[in-house]
Amino acid sequence: MARTPSSRPRKPNAHPTTDKMQAWENIKKLRAEADALDDPKPNAQTVTGVEFAGDPFVYDFDYNVLDARGSAAPPAWQPHRPDLPEKFEGGKRFELVSDYRPAGDQPAAIEALCEAAQEGDKDQVLLGVTGSGKTFTMAQVINRLQRPALILAHNKTLAAQLYGEFKNFFPNNAVEYFVSYYDYYQPEAYVPRTDTYIEKESNINEQIDRMRHAATRAILERDDVIIISSVSCIYGIGSVESYSSMTFVLKPGDRADPQTVTRDLVALQYKRNDVYFARGNFRLRGDALDIFPAHYEDRAWRVLFFGDEVEAIHEFDPLTGKKTADLEAIKVYANSHHTTPRPTLSQAIEKIKAEAKARVEWFEQNGLLIEGQRLKQRTDFDLEMLLATGSCAGIENYSRYLSGRNPGEPPPTMFEYIPDNALVFVDESHVTIPQIGGMFRGDYSRKKTLSDYGFRLPSCMDNRPLRFEEWDAMRPQTISVSATPGPWEMNQTGGVFVEQVIRPTGLIDPPVEIRPVTGQGFTQVDDCIAESRNTIAAGGRVLVTTLTKKMAEDLSEYMHEQGLKVRYMHSDIDTVERIEIIRDLRLGNFDILIGINLLREGLDIPECQLVCILDADKEGFLRSETSLVQTIGRAARNVDGRVILYADSITGSMKRAIDETDRRRAKQVAWNESNGITPQSIRSNIHDILNSPYGKEGVTIGLGADSDATANVKGKGRAKGKAEVLPEAGAPGHNFKTALADLEKRMRAAAADLEFEEAARLRDEIKRLERLELGM
Ligand SMILES: Nc1ncnc2c1ncn2[C@@H]1O[C@H](COP(=O)(O)OP(=O)(O)OP(=O)(O)O)[C@@H](O)[C@H]1O
Ligand SMILES: [Mg+2]
Numbered sequence: 001m002a003r004t005p006s007s008r009p010r011k012p013n014a015h016p017t018t019d020k021m022q023a024w025e026n027i028k029k030l031r032a033e034a035d036a037l038d039d040p041k042p043n044a045q046t047v048t049g050v051e052f053a054g055d056p057f058v059y060d061f062d063y064n065v066l067d068a069r070g071s072a073a074p075p076a077w078q079p080h081r082p083d084l085p086e087k088f089e090g091g092k093r094f095e096l097v098s099d100y101r102p103a104g105d106q107p108a109a110i111e112a113l114c115e116a117a118q119e120g121d122k123d124q125v126l127l128g129v130t131g132s133g134k135t136f137t138m139a140q141v142i143n144r145l146q147r148p149a150l151i152l153a154h155n156k157t158l159a160a161q162l163y164g165e166f167k168n169f170f171p172n173n174a175v176e177y178f179v180s181y182y183d184y185y186q187p188e189a190y191v192p193r194t195d196t197y198i199e200k201e202s203n204i205n206e207q208i209d210r211m212r213h214a215a216t217r218a219i220l221e222r223d224d225v226i227i228i229s230s231v232s233c234i235y236g237i238g239s240v241e242s243y244s245s246m247t248f249v250l251k252p253g254d255r256a257d258p259q260t261v262t263r264d265l266v267a268l269q270y271k272r273n274d275v276y277f278a279r280g281n282f283r284l285r286g287d288a289l290d291i292f293p294a295h296y297e298d299r300a301w302r303v304l305f306f307g308d309e310v311e312a313i314h315e316f317d318p319l320t321g322k323k324t325a326d327l328e329a330i331k332v333y334a335n336s337h338h339t340t341p342r343p344t345l346s347q348a349i350e351k352i353k354a355e356a357k358a359r360v361e362w363f364e365q366n367g368l369l370i371e372g373q374r375l376k377q378r379t380d381f382d383l384e385m386l387l388a389t390g391s392c393a394g395i396e397n398y399s400r401y402l403s404g405r406n407p408g409e410p411p412p413t414m415f416e417y418i419p420d421n422a423l424v425f426v427d428e429s430h431v432t433i434p435q436i437g438g439m440f441r442g443d444y445s446r447k448k449t450l451s452d453y454g455f456r457l458p459s460c461m462d463n464r465p466l467r468f469e470e471w472d473a474m475r476p477q478t479i480s481v482s483a484t485p486g487p488w489e490m491n492q493t494g495g496v497f498v499e500q501v502i503r504p505t506g507l508i509d510p511p512v513e514i515r516p517v518t519g520q521g522f523t524q525v526d527d528c529i530a531e532s533r534n535t536i537a538a539g540g541r542v543l544v545t546t547l548t549k550k551m552a553e554d555l556s557e558y559m560h561e562q563g564l565k566v567r568y569m570h571s572d573i574d575t576v577e578r579i580e581i582i583r584d585l586r587l588g589n590f591d592i593l594i595g596i597n598l599l600r601e602g603l604d605i606p607e608c609q610l611v612c613i614l615d616a617d618k619e620g621f622l623r624s625e626t627s628l629v630q631t632i633g634r635a636a637r638n639v640d641g642r643v644i645l646y647a648d649s650i651t652g653s654m655k656r657a658i659d660e661t662d663r664r665r666a667k668q669v670a671w672n673e674s675n676g677i678t679p680q681s682i683r684s685n686i687h688d689i690l691n692s693p694y695g696k697e698g699v700t701i702g703l704g705a706d707s708d709a710t711a712n713v714k715g716k717g718r719a720k721g722k723a724e725v726l727p728e729a730g731a732p733g734h735n736f737k738t739a740l741a742d743l744e745k746r747m748r749a750a751a752a753d754l755e756f757e758e759a760a761r762l763r764d765e766i767k768r769l770e771r772l773e774l775g776m
Contacts, residue, residue, distance in 0.1 A: 080409075087222060096170060154435050178414060213333065235411075280294050291332060349387065430484050484629050547622055564592055599631060612644050616654055
């Protein structure tokens, strides 16, 4: 239900004035061009033409191929909205805890967003200038409306930053993190050209897995849930029906004996292990049954039986065995998102068999014997595993049958778990929305190859991300958030947006100056270095963006030779290190950070006083209006922030970006004058980011008796700084797993020796390292 400007009475701030609409129309066109570059649409040839034109694999199951050729999803498809089960821990309110008070344009924006949401507007856009505190506005809206929320982020660094922020804002509510393994690991794939099969990363990350379970459980059991997710939440997971039916509740006084309960646990994919008690395991000792639930990290449940009755249940610390609470009831969820009730499983197995038989025959008839053989082996093995254990590796590929869906229908996703009253916030929507559209395309060719070469049944293609139209049909009320919203979200609202131009601490848009790229005895590099020196002398930090990798490398080397403390951030640097680099810059371990396309939206670096954009007049994706506005915005969190664009001519993008900045600045200055406000730099604690719940600095622990090495928690490739003296032993990467295994061994040994304090200390260290690996 797209809203038009005239559909509701005018509210201050919520509706653009006519000239703004006009300005918007003008820039929308150009923005669309930039965004097309932002998300290069696969050309029609690769997706629809060449790839399938001579396709030898025209098999019976080719509905997916038809889909990819462009025909819509099956006509009968209706978004599946399962009935959500009654909540076990419902009724809890959101409680926003913060020292901040809404300021600047925040109060009006919060008001406008809440009001429109309550009126039932399906789409809204929050156009808040860079650094205007959009995250805090989102938190306020959630708190005001008391509605669960799903927040989508377009990359891991930002997802982790948001998770840290929301955890701090809502310490008493369920703030969860839901990302795909594929955000961190390689999915299953086959490369025909080199005949390389890449297995799905089988060593799943405990933290991600646990947090995924915590997220799905929380959204079904509580009302006060905020899930921070990457765009991969549009991938398939188990159905709500199976997931919520595969649970059981135990209360003191219940008639139940340990044997029945352990059988139930096995059906939920819990494993018995009386020696090694870890997440997803249970152990039985006499009348005491210990369960380590899938969504907990350092708590477990003990069920005490008396004959065939549950006598008591309590929560305890699995490491020390210390009881932490008495419980009135527990609800056990399955240890896998793909657990399926027996009857459904039996039906599914029959269908898988039938498809496998037909497909193998087809391979054989077409002389593709290796493919046929491969497929037969794989499915036979999987079917045996399914029969015997109720699960198998890569079970999600059978999701069509397990979830009882029709061919071509979308798989269940997180969007079936979130209730109808949930709010979806799409952060940095100009990047995130195009990504949602891109997921299906990227996934499709990978799955198609697997199926073509007999690694998977064709039906595996139904285990896939949602198509854009499907996502659009599934999503509840949505608020797109960006300083530079894209065409899709603006179209959805008919050009209407809620604006945040006045920043909470009165900061104005930084002055933007244009200087020539070259002149007599002058180059942009010399000038940039001279200006950087001035800024550093004044205690500020500098961001520089170049157009190419080569230039970034050369420049950082050159600056280094000039005695400047400089680093370079490029796409090969992983999330953990990116977070560290930004922290080190903020701390002043170095002063200048050079980048190409990474110093953009979302990054919160209040110490940044100078942004230099080299070759700003080279029109293109990297110097589009969106890119310029986002990069310029990094200087908008500091009172002394300023920007230099090096350009010999003024491009359309530059002009629009500068004009818009000027327009905003005028408004901001007027506001400050009429309200007697002196702008202040944003004070965001560096501590807050580093010590976000998932990145605590902790004690450093030796790596074992036979090693002098110290667990260095710093990332690889660290240049300078206090941690340099430490060897790299514990750094994520090569030795990381060994170091973790060693710590774990020592933790268990300590616990066995009843040295619980030492064990707990080691456990915290392990946790910290694991989280560090995730870059949180
Ligand atoms: N009411 C407030 N008072 C003081 N500081 C605030 C307030 N609201 C937000 N901030 C701080 O302002 C800074 C910028 O906020 P935030 O990161 O949410 O900006 P943004 O609008 O999302 O910018 P971007 O477009 O760059 O992502 C943060 O450090 C945040 O902690
Ligand atoms: Mg932001």
